[in-house]
Amino acid sequence: MASCTYSVPDKNSTGDNFYGQFICKQVYVDYFWNTYGFNGNKNYWDDGFGWDDCCNTNQPLARTFNACYLLTYSADDYLNDNYDAPQNILQWGRRFVREKIDDLRSMCGDGSAIAATFGSDRTELYLGFFYTKDVPGRAETLCHEARHYDKPHNANFPAGSVFGAGKSGADSNWDYQGAWTFGAGYLWWFFAAGARTTSALRERARQRGNLVIDNAFATHPGFNI
Amino acid sequence: MEALQFILIIISIILGLIALALFLKSRRTDSKLPDGPSPTNDSSLKIQVVAHPFNFSDDPGNPLNDQIVEAVNRMGATGKDAEEKFQNCLERLKPNADKVTVILLKEYTGMPEQQYLDRWSVVQLLIDLKHPSSLPFFDKLLQTPIPPERFSDPSFTSSVGEEVIIRTTAVEGLVRMTKENNDAAAQLLLQHITHENFSVKRACIQGYLEAGGNNARERLEKLLNENDRYILNIKRQDVRNISQPKANRTTPRAKLNDKPGMPPPFS
Numbered sequence: 001m002a003s004c005t006y007s008v009p010d011k012n013s014t015g016d017n018f019y020g021q022f023i024c025k026q027v028y029v030d031y032f033w034n035t036y037g038f039n040g041n042k043n044y045w046d047d048g049f050g051w052d053d054c055c056n057t058n059q060p061l062a063r064t065f066n067a068c069y070l071l072t073y074s075a076d077d078y079l080n081d082n083y084d085a086p087q088n089i090l091q092w093g094r095r096f097v098r099e100k101i102d103d104l105r106s107m108c109g110d111g112s113a114i115a116a117t118f119g120s121d122r123t124e125l126y127l128g129f130f131y132t133k134d135v136p137g138r139a140e141t142l143c144h145e146a147r148h149y150d151k152p153h154n155a156n157f158p159a160g161s162v163f164g165a166g167k168s169g170a171d172s173n174w175d176y177q178g179a180w181t182f183g184a185g186y187l188w189w190f191f192a193a194g195a196r197t198t199s200a201l202r203e204r205a206r207q208r209g210n211l212v213i214d215n216a217f218a219t220h221p222g223f224n225i
Numbered sequence: 226m227e228a229l230q231f232i233l234i235i236i237s238i239i240l241g242l243i244a245l246a247l248f249l250k251s252r253r254t255d256s257k258l259p260d261g262p263s264p265t266n267d268s269s270l271k272i273q274v275v276a277h278p279f280n281f282s283d284d285p286g287n288p289l290n291d292q293i294v295e296a297v298n299r300m301g302a303t304g305k306d307a308e309e310k311f312q313n314c315l316e317r318l319k320p321n322a323d324k325v326t327v328i329l330l331k332e333y334t335g336m337p338e339q340q341y342l343d344r345w346s347v348v349q350l351l352i353d354l355k356h357p358s359s360l361p362f363f364d365k366l367l368q369t370p371i372p373p374e375r376f377s378d379p380s381f382t383s384s385v386g387e388e389v390i391i392r393t394t395a396v397e398g399l400v401r402m403t404k405e406n407n408d409a410a411a412q413l414l415l416q417h418i419t420h421e422n423f424s425v426k427r428a429c430i431q432g433y434l435e436a437g438g439n440n441a442r443e444r445l446e447k448l449l450n451e452n453d454r455y456i457l458n459i460k461r462q463d464v465r466n467i468s469q470p471k472a473n474r475t476t477p478r479a480k481l482n483d484k485p486g487m488p489p490p491f492s
Contacts, residue, residue, distance in 0.1 A: 003269045011277040011294055013346035015301025022303070022491040031488060048270035058274050070303070073490040089470045096472050108268040112378035127270075128382055134301065134342060144381070150473055160423050162379065162386040169380035175468055185470035192464045196490065198311040200300035200349050203397065207345075207390045214424040215386065223462040224431065 001047075004108035006131050008058045015135035015201060019066035020057035029054055032068040036097065036142075037104035037123070044105035060106045060130040067138035071097060074139075076195045089182065090189035093143050096182075100146035106130075115141050117148040136190050136197075136205045144183035151178045155218035162215045174213075174221035184212040188225050278343035279332050289325055292318055293332075297346045304491070315353055322356040330362050338372060341387035348391055352398030360402070360409055363395040367417045367425065385422075392420075393428040400432035411437055418448060430456045 011017060022028065033039055038061075045051040050061025057063060071094045072078065080087065081095040089096070102121035109126025114133065117123045123145045129138060155172040157163045163170070171178035187209035191202045209225045277297075281290045296314035299307075318325050333347045348366070351359045371392075375384035396417070402410035414433040420426040430449070434441050434457065445457060 001269055003271070005271045005273065007273045007275060009276070009278045009343065010274050011298040012343055013297050013300040013349070014342065015303060017298060018302040018304065018307070025488075025491065027488045028491075031486060035487075044268075047268065048272070049268070058272050060270065069490075072487070078490065079487075083472045085469070088464075089472075092472060106268070108270065112376065113380075114382050132342065132382060132387075135303075141381075157380075162374075162383045162389055162422075162424075163381070164379050164383075167380065177471060182470045185464075188464040188467075196303050196305060196307060198300055198302050198307050200311060200346075200353065203349065203394070204345065204390075207393050207397075210393065210428070211386050211390055211424055214427060220459065221467075222458070223460055223467060224427070225461065225464070 002108045004127060006127055008131060010058065013134065013200065013204075014063075015070075015197075016057040016063055016066055019069050019135055020055065020062055023062060023065040023069050024055035028065070028069065032065050032072075036068050037101040037121070038064075041103065041105055044107070049106045060125070060127075063130045063135075064104075064106070064125065064138065066135045067142060068094075070135050070197075071139045071142060073196060074190060074194045076193065078195075088189050088193075089143065089185045090193055093139070093186050097142045097146045100149045101142070115145050117145045120149065134201065134204060136187065136194075136201055137208060139190075140183045140187050140205075140208070143186045144179040147179040147182040151176070153178060153180075157215065158218055158220070160215075162211065170216055170218050173217055173219045180212055180216040184209045184216070184225075187212070191225060278336065278340055278346075280335050281328070281332070282335075283328075283331060287328070289318070289321055289328060293325060293328060293350070296350055300346060300349065318350075318354060322354045323358055325354060326351065326356045326358045326362075330359075333362075339375065339384075341384070341391065345387075345391050345394060348394045348398070352394060352401060355398070355402060355405070357402070357407065357409070359398065360407075360413065363398055364413050364416070366395050367392055367413070367420065371422060389422055389424045392422070392425045396425065396428040396432055399429075400436050403432070403436035415444070415448065418445065418453075419450075426453065427456050427459060431459065431461055435461065 038045065042051055045061050050056060050059035053059055054061050057066065075091040081092045083092050101123045105124045107124055107126055113126060114128035115123060115125050129141055133141060153169050153171055154176060155170040156168055157165050157170040159165050171180045174181050187205040191206040191209065194202055206225045213221055213224055277294045279294065296318055299311040299314045302311055329347050329351055333344060336344050371385055371388045376382065379385065399410045399414050403414060414429050417429045418426060418433065420429060430445060433445060437444065442457065446454060
């Protein structure tokens, strides 16, 4: 059995303290567990990952529930998750993630990645997902991984890319509509129209979105957030 | 006799059902989460909780410390009044912004490199406070070389990327101050338009273009080398004006059709 440890600040800017007070209600616990691919995976969420303490936002399960809460309720009209235009990914992101990810697991990981997607519906989340990402960043990651069930990356990172210049893992361009477009698009909408959040978290989403736009496409889209 | 046997069978079935119901109920109240059979996990996790990411070793009893912790914590707030309460924290800090800036700069310097999110939150708090005494720090931060990549596979999360986010947030601070006619901030933007990292360079150029006044474009055209002038054409856009992510309309698995029972957001 792989075992891992992590030092967690109780109060910092991730958003976990505040989202955490909401996700602890049983109605949300049940909804998220049954909706976002946790169901059937108790053994992947116990042993310190939070199954027996699902309100504890220092542990991975509650931190993932926080991302689910943000994903579910950050659109002003959160009930409308229709895919048809003029709807946007802030509205249908939650539907997309729940339709694609049916098997969501937590693991220590080896430190090289924060999440990975396998087969037709399995997504694994690693320590970096829970502890290096703020809550919007976790929602971005879920959108990114969910898109991988439709499309792989199809290009190498451009010269100077922080994600590994010349290595595979990039999308050719914005209109390829790959995982990077979905992740950056979610952050962009969260920055522009995210509800029930703060200007600081929206600014963080903008900066991460711009990092993706500048570094994750073989051809720069020619715009920024 | 047959009637007696029938009654005994019925009673046995009823008792069996009651026992089964009690068993299921006891299992349900043991935990908060329903679950079915699942494969075996191979990971276990132990966490160590610390109160907050700061040290405050110079003056542990300073009442501003608690206000700083509260402001950083409130950055992540959610709910209808999230922004209002975050702004209230900033307002409480602003009368002492000079002292708060000194504390924050000391804390930033003492933070381990790998605490990227916490380092970012200090820079974000500085740009929200907009105190001029943070300008030399922003300048120094932008001059500091970005440390080498720490992750073996940076293809989604990159330590260099985290360093860049910290720096582009500092650039945003310069842009905000430039918009408030702070010439020193505008000069710092211009000074860093040749930054080694593309995103930082792009942020400085776009920021100056946005905040640097009527002649900003001409000034940038003169200062930028030919290879970088194309960056002037990369525009900040409203998300409503770009090509939108589009989900494929595939047939969802039967169990994944619209889920009933979504509760309303907590208010």
